[in-house]
Amino acid sequence: MYLNELHIEGYKGFRNSFSVFLRKGLNVIVGENASGKTAIIDAIRLLLREDEFGHSPVTESDFHRPFDPSQEPAQAFRLRAVFAALSDKEHVAFLPWSDMDGNASLTLLVDNKPNPRGRYKRTLWGGASQASMFEWELFDTINCVYLPPLRDAEARLSEGKSSRLARLLKNLQHQAIQEAKQKGEPLPLEKEVHEFNEQLSSDKDGAIAQANKLIRTRLLESLGSVFGQDTHIQFSEVSFSRIVESLRLLFFPNIGGASSPADFRALDENSLGYNNLLYLATVLAELTETHDETDYLRVLLIEEPEAHLHPQLQIRLLKYLENTAREKNVQVIVTTHSPVLASSVSLDTIIQLCVVNEKPRAVAIRSCGLTEHSKAFLNRWLDATKSTLLFARGIILVEGIAEAMLLPELAKIVLREHKELPETLEDAGVSVINMNGIYFKHFMQLFADLDGNGSENIPVRCAGITDNDPPKKSTPTPSALVEGKNHALAIVQNVNSTTWSRLYSSPLKTLEYDLAFEKNNIQVMATVLHDNWPAEGRIKNHLHDLASTEWSTKSNDDKKYAAFSILRRIESSEIGKGMFAQALAAYLALDDKEFAVPEYIRKAIIWACGGNPDES
Amino acid sequence: MNREEKIEYLARCICGKSSDATPSECHSSLGRTNPLCSDYETCRIAEKSEEQLDYVLSSIENCVFLKACPGSGKTEVVGLKAAFEMMRWKKTPGGIAVLTFTNNAAKVIEKRAGQFAGAGKIGYPHFIGTIDSWLHGYIAHPFAHVVTGYGGKDGDHSIRVIDSTSQADFLNAFKTRYGLGQTGNPAANHYYYDSETGKYIFASGAKSVDQTRNSQSLEEWQVTDLEETKMRFEKAGFATYQDIERICFELLSDNAWFALFLKQA
Numbered sequence: 001m002y003l004n005e006l007h008i009e010g011y012k013g014f015r016n017s018f019s020v021f022l023r024k025g026l027n028v029i030v031g032e033n034a035s036g037k038t039a040i041i042d043a044i045r046l047l048l049r050e051d052e053f054g055h056s057p058v059t060e061s062d063f064h065r066p067f068d069p070s071q072e073p074a075q076a077f078r079l080r081a082v083f084a085a086l087s088d089k090e091h092v093a094f095l096p097w098s099d100m101d102g103n104a105s106l107t108l109l110v111d112n113k114p115n116p117r118g119r120y121k122r123t124l125w126g127g128a129s130q131a132s133m134f135e136w137e138l139f140d141t142i143n144c145v146y147l148p149p150l151r152d153a154e155a156r157l158s159e160g161k162s163s164r165l166a167r168l169l170k171n172l173q174h175q176a177i178q179e180a181k182q183k184g185e186p187l188p189l190e191k192e193v194h195e196f197n198e199q200l201s202s203d204k205d206g207a208i209a210q211a212n213k214l215i216r217t218r219l220l221e222s223l224g225s226v227f228g229q230d231t232h233i234q235f236s237e238v239s240f241s242r243i244v245e246s247l248r249l250l251f252f253p254n255i256g257g258a259s260s261p262a263d264f265r266a267l268d269e270n271s272l273g274y275n276n277l278l279y280l281a282t283v284l285a286e287l288t289e290t291h292d293e294t295d296y297l298r299v300l301l302i303e304e305p306e307a308h309l310h311p312q313l314q315i316r317l318l319k320y321l322e323n324t325a326r327e328k329n330v331q332v333i334v335t336t337h338s339p340v341l342a343s344s345v346s347l348d349t350i351i352q353l354c355v356v357n358e359k360p361r362a363v364a365i366r367s368c369g370l371t372e373h374s375k376a377f378l379n380r381w382l383d384a385t386k387s388t389l390l391f392a393r394g395i396i397l398v399e400g401i402a403e404a405m406l407l408p409e410l411a412k413i414v415l416r417e418h419k420e421l422p423e424t425l426e427d428a429g430v431s432v433i434n435m436n437g438i439y440f441k442h443f444m445q446l447f448a449d450l451d452g453n454g455s456e457n458i459p460v461r462c463a464g465i466t467d468n469d470p471p472k473k474s475t476p477t478p479s480a481l482v483e484g485k486n487h488a489l490a491i492v493q494n495v496n497s498t499t500w501s502r503l504y505s506s507p508l509k510t511l512e513y514d515l516a517f518e519k520n521n522i523q524v525m526a527t528v529l530h531d532n533w534p535a536e537g538r539i540k541n542h543l544h545d546l547a548s549t550e551w552s553t554k555s556n557d558d559k560k561y562a563a564f565s566i567l568r569r570i571e572s573s574e575i576g577k578g579m580f581a582q583a584l585a586a587y588l589a590l591d592d593k594e595f596a597v598p599e600y601i602r603k604a605i606i607w608a609c610g611g612n613p614d615e616s
Numbered sequence: 617m618n619r620e621e622k623i624e625y626l627a628r629c630i631c632g633k634s635s636d637a638t639p640s641e642c643h644s645s646l647g648r649t650n651p652l653c654s655d656y657e658t659c660r661i662a663e664k665s666e667e668q669l670d671y672v673l674s675s676i677e678n679c680v681f682l683k684a685c686p687g688s689g690k691t692e693v694v695g696l697k698a699a700f701e702m703m704r705w706k707k708t709p710g711g712i713a714v715l716t717f718t719n720n721a722a723k724v725i726e727k728r729a730g731q732f733a734g735a736g737k738i739g740y741p742h743f744i745g746t747i748d749s750w751l752h753g754y755i756a757h758p759f760a761h762v763v764t765g766y767g768g769k770d771g772d773h774s775i776r777v778i779d780s781t782s783q784a785d786f787l788n789a790f791k792t793r794y795g796l797g798q799t800g801n802p803a804a805n806h807y808y809y810d811s812e813t814g815k816y817i818f819a820s821g822a823k824s825v826d827q828t829r830n831s832q833s834l835e836e837w838q839v840t841d842l843e844e845t846k847m848r849f850e851k852a853g854f855a856t857y858q859d860i861e862r863i864c865f866e867l868l869s870d871n872a873w874f875a876l877f878l879k880q881a
Contacts, residue, residue, distance in 0.1 A: 078771060093709030093741070096758045107771055128761055131774035133753030137740035138709075 001094075001104070001297055002331045003044070004084035010074030012039040013360055015064040020351060020362035022333065024085065025325040028318075029335045029362075030342050030390045031353030032429070036360040037335040040353075041146070041301050044333070047079045047108050048144035048299065058120040063112045073112060080107045083297065090296050093141070096133045097126030106139075142297045145287050149303035149335075153279035154267045157249040164279065168286040169244040177240060187240050197234040208233050249278060273308040277317070280305070288328040298330045306338040311384070315344040322349070343387035347379055352390055356459045365446065369455025374442040381442075386433050389446075390458075393429030394608035397443050397464040402581035403511055404434035407465075407605070409588040410597045414605045421609045428609040440464050440488045440495070440503060448501035450494050457500060463604035464488075464495070464503040467510040475564050476508045477556035478517070502607045504600040511601075512570050512577070516563035518596035520552040526562075528584045529569050539569065622669045627661045630699050630732050660732070664693070672697045676712075691721065695728025702742050703733050711741030715750055722746050748857070752777075755867055756860045763863050764850035773853075778805045780856045781821030790849040792841045797832045799825045804849030807842065808858035811865050816842050819858070 002024040008014040013036045020029075020040060029037050044050075046058070064074040083104040086094060090104075097104035107130075109123045126134055156164045170177070173187070180187050186194065200208050212233045220228045237243075250264035251274070258264055267275050280302075287298055305321070306314045318334070318341050325332040336342060342350060348366040355361070370378065389395050398404050411425045422428040435443060441450070447462035449455050468476075468484035476482040486505065495503040506514040516522050526546035533540045546562055554562075570580045588595055597605075603613035617625065627633035631653075633642045639662040643653050653660060664672070671693055674680045684690050698714050705712065714729070716722045726744040743750060752775075760766070761773040778787075782805055790804040806820035807829070816839065818829035834842070850859060 076770070080771060089709055096754050098758070100759070100762055109770060109772075125772070127758045128768065128773035129757040129775070130772045131752070132757040133743075135740045 001083045001086045001090050003081055003297070003299060003333075004103070005080075005082035006040065006043060006047075007080040007082075008040070008043050008077075009079075010064050010077035011043055011079060012036070012062060012064060014039065015066065015074060016359060018360055018362070020353075021364055021367070022331070022351070023349070023364075023366070024331065026318075026322045026345065026349045027331070027333045027351060028342065028345050028349045029333065029351045029353060030337075032391055032393065033337070035353040035355055037353055038149075038303060040362075041303055041333065041335060043079045044081070044299065044301060045144065045146050047081055047106060048142055049139075050144040050146045050301070058110050058122065060114070062110075076109060076111045078107065078109050080105060093138060093296065094126070096135075097138075099128065142299070143287065144299040144301065145283055146301040147280065147283060147303065147305075149307060151276055151279055151307065153272075153275035156279055157267055157275070157282065159246045159248045161245060163245055163247075164282045164286070165247060165249055166241065166244040168282055169247070170241060171286055172289070173240065186238075189243060190238050190240055193235065193243055194238045197238065200234060201232065249282070251278065271308075273310065273313065276308050277313070280317070284324060287330060288324065298328075300325075300330050300332045302332065302334045304336055304338075305334055306336055306341055311340045314338060314340050318344055322346075337391065339384045339387040339391065342390050343382045343384050347375055347382070350390065352458050354393075354458070354460055361459055363456050363458050365458075367456045368446050368458065369449060369451065369453050370442075370445050374445055377439070377442045378446075381435075381439070386435075388431045389433050389443075392431040393460065394431075394610060395447070395460060395462040396425075396430060396432045396604055396608045397440060397462065398432060398434055399438055399466060400436065401434060401578040403465060404432050405578070405581040405585045406511070406588075407432045407601075409585045410595075410601055411605045411609075413588075413595060414597050414602050415609065418606065418609075418611060421606070421611050425605075425609070430608045438466060438486060438488045440466065441491060444491075444495055444501050444503070448495055448498035450491060450498070452494075457498075459500055461608055461610060462501045463607040464501070465511075465601060465604045466503065466505045468506045468508060470509055474509070475560040477560050478507065479556055481507065482509075502604065502613070504604045506598065506600055510567070512580070513563050513567045514598045514600075516566050517556075517559055518598055520550065520594065521596055522551040522559065522562050522566065523547055523549065524587070524593055524595055525566055525584065528587050529566065529575065529580065532575060532579070532583050533569075534574055543569065617673075619666060619669070622673060623659075623662050623664075626669070626672060626696075626700060627659070630661070630696070630703055661696070664689075664696070668693045668696075672700055676701055691724050692728060695725045696732055698725060698729040698742075698744065699732035699738065702729070702738050705742070709741050711743060713750055714742070714744040715747040716745070717747060719746055722749075751864045752860060755864045756855075759867055760850075760855070760860070760863045761853075763866055764847075764853075764855070766851055766853040769853070775855045775860065776853050777860070778854050778856055780805050780808070780819050780858065790845060790852070790854070792845045794838065794841050796838065797828050799828050802829065802842075802845075804845045805854070805856045807846075808856060809843075809846065809862055811862055 003022050006020050006022065008018045008020075009016065013034075018036075029040060031037055046062075063077055066073070083094070083097075083106070086098075086102060086104060091098070091102060094104040097106065099105065104126065105128075106126050107124070110120050112120070114120050123130060124134070124139075126132060126139075156162060159166075176187060200206070201212075203209060212231055215231050219231065223229075235246075248266070250261075250266060251270050252258035252264045267278070270278075284300075287300055300321075302321075305317055309317065321332050321334070322345060324330055334341075347370070350365040352363050352365060353360060354363075396407060398407065408425050411430075412423070415421050415423055415428075425432065433443070444450060444462060444464060445455075445457075447458050447460060449457055466486055466488045468482075468489070469486040470476055470482035470484050474482045484505070488503065489505055492503045492505060495501050508514045508517060512525070516525055523546070526543050530540060530543035530547050533543060542565070546566070551559065551562070569575060570577055587593070606613040623639055624633075627639055627642065628635065633639065637645065639659040643656075643659040643662075668689060671680065671682055682690055682694070694714070698712065701712055714722075714725055716725065722745045726738065729738045729744065738744065743754075757774050760775055761768060766773055766775075778784075783803075787803040787805060791801040792804075793801070795801050802818060802820070806826075807816050807818045809815075810817050816834065818826045820826055832838075846859070849855070850863075855863065
């Protein structure tokens with residue numbers, strides 16, 4: 001069985017009913033800050049009563065409090081988990097928790113009425129009714145472990161009450177401890193430590209015995225025989241838990257390289273990242289190796305596993321978690337801000353969180369209606385740069401490097417005229433994703449129900465910019481358009497009828513050609529080309545001519561030859577599209593030169609930034 | 617097995633008597649510190665009669681009826697039997713339900729079984745309690761809403777149990793549409809449907825009223841009226857003890873899903 005659904009109401013950022021659907025194995029929850037990732041993890045912890053040493057009491061801030069002071073805070077919060085895919089055994093065990101579909105559920109209700117001592121009453125029940133039989137022994141078969149985002153790995157692996165290491169050792173020895181307790185016999189480890197202590201104190205002339213004697217004498221002298229206490233110096237107390245709590249983990253940089261235990265070093269000499277990995281390894285060992293067959297469900301919650309790790313280690317770690325989840329039957333729920341992590345796991349595992357109209361929403365990528373083909377494509381295609389689309393507030397999908405470089409600068413020009421929108425794409429949280437080709441069908445399905453199948457979609461605005469791509473030799477003008485061969489044009493209508501996505505195509509030819517047709521842009525583009533053209537001669541002179549002409553008053557026919565000529569130079573081996581785009585972007589960024597942005601690009605930018613492109 | 621063998625077998629299984637001691641030796645050595653036997657003068661297993669031992673060793677796959685006069689030690693052997701079966705139970709997460717008709721009996725059996733097997737061994741996944749608490753806790757509260765259509769309140773579908781004699785004001789909302797034999801309109805908690813006879817039985821606690829109502833021969837429209845009123849009552853999340861019994865009966869007998877479950881258990 002696994003945790004399939006989580007419903008939250010009235011808790012932290014979730015005022016209204018919020019649901020997230022999880023899957024067996026690995027789940028990766030992504031999303032921008034303050035979208036509710038941690039609140040989801042906290043809700044699971046509260047419900048499954050996971051607390052990393054100590055209690056996780058409910059506080060006033062756990063109840064949803066609107067920022068608008070005229071609105072009341074939530075009267076109660078309710079957390080409900082639904083467990084699916086129960087085995088025959090689990091069906092029997094979880095009968096009172098079950099519904100008629102055979103799924104089990106668990107509900108926690110906390111009223112926002114603290115008692116005089118500030119505690120909140122919690123009601124926990126399995127299944128449909130609070131009055132049903134609730135067995136804590138059954139509840140305890142659900143094992144949940146949590147790793148916080150800011151891990152103090154060093155402290156957790158050093159000696160002390162909160163030592164994870166001690167917890168692992170105790171769990172490993174659980175059976176033996178119980179048996180020894182029943183028989184009233186010490187454990188082998190206890191015996192050995194005891195003998196060692198005996199040895200230490202039996203040496204009458206040893207430094208330890210001497211020190212003890214001195215202390216005792218002073219005590220006796222100062223307090224007298226009535227008030228005086230007795231002392232004894234030894235290595236830790238002899239109970240098992242005290243012994244393991246005084247153990248600490250040491251490290252050596254490579255596996256098998258240490259020749260004696262003395263070579264190992266204390267964790268404060270180790271790197272943060274590796275300490276975190278050691279910590280994680282300890283917790284995983286505890287979760288996967290110390291369970292007995294009556295543990296029905298094991299959940300591992302990790303916030304930001306990427307903390308302190310370099311990209312390769314992040315990927316390695318997540319792949320390992322994915323395998324552990326599958327092989328050891330542990331449900332792993334991870335939250336992350338790392339595009340590296342997001343791009344390294346299968347899309348099916350990803351759950352995107354975002355806030356729409358102040359309401360958090362979770363969308364599992366697997367329910368976005370991606371075809372198997374699209375999924376396979378995106379799984380290969382999404383890299384660390386492209387997977388930023390999972391964290392963005394708006395997305396502009398482009399076909400190539402030229403668009404990707406130019407758009408941020410063009411956006412500044414467009415947004416200057418729109419005071420109601422942010423000033424730059426960065427301010428708006430909009431990412432430009434270079435698809436390196438015409439792959440709108442695959443990418444846009446994430447944000448748009450293209451086939452009208454009623455699939456869920458990521459509720460984030462997505463704009464696509466595509467070329468018209470007529471025959472290579474053609475020279476279309478606004479008054480003499482040429483039909484394009486771009487297959488993406490076929491889905492424009494579909495895309496534009498969806499809630500979150502728009503696809504805009506160049507009316508004429510390609511980005512550079514269309515840019516050249518606007519107002520006096522030829523002058524700017526020719527100047528940039530001229531300045532970057534490597535060789536003196538006929539072409540450079542021609543570019544100089546273009547750059548010194550005023551174009552805004554010229555006819556379309558005049559412009560089309562100039563635009564075609566410019567496009568040819570840009571595509572030539574002397575410059576190249578990427579090089580030109582970079583030079584033009586630098587030119588635009590530096591200079592406050594007039595530069596006009598074509599309508600279709602303007603619309604895409606406004607759409608992605610949250611404005612209404614059809615208004616202006 | 618002869619008597620000695622039976623005692624030996626039970627003592628080893630239930631209280632972990634070692635094989636090299638006789639029951640009386642065990643009682644005087646291990647038993648001295650064990651609360652199980654320290655309050656008793658002899659070994660509690662060795663003192664049982666042949667019939668008692670046979671009952672404890674009888675198979676739980678079959679139905680066994682234990683019938684004896686008061687004070688003959690029925691509860692004691694049921695406790696012993698429960699401890700014995702729980703100690704050798706292999707079908708976890710399924711468990712044994714030891715059901716009684718009174719809370720008192722349940723408490724006594726639980727205490728005795730706990731003495732024999734150790735308190736930690738007789739809890740989950742087993743259950744010792746009244747038949748009502750078992751039905752309510754495992755069948756009625758979790759599943760009654762499936763039959764009654766009660767939508768729940770704040771995600772909680774617990775039945776609110778109403779006494780059949782209650783005359784509370786809110787019950788006015790759950791009265792039949794038509795009066796019955798000059799006794800007024802019965803409220804939904806004042807009668808119940810008896811699955812065995814297929815008849816409605818009036819039991820509001822007010823004797824003369826109940827008598828008059830029970831003596832009426834009901835027309836079809838009256839039966840429909842009673843039925844609809846009861847459905848309305850249950851759909852709102854209420855039920856009497858008798859209603860809960862009927863609902864459990866319906867759930868367990870008409871439901872393929874439950875049948876499947878009970879087979880697995």
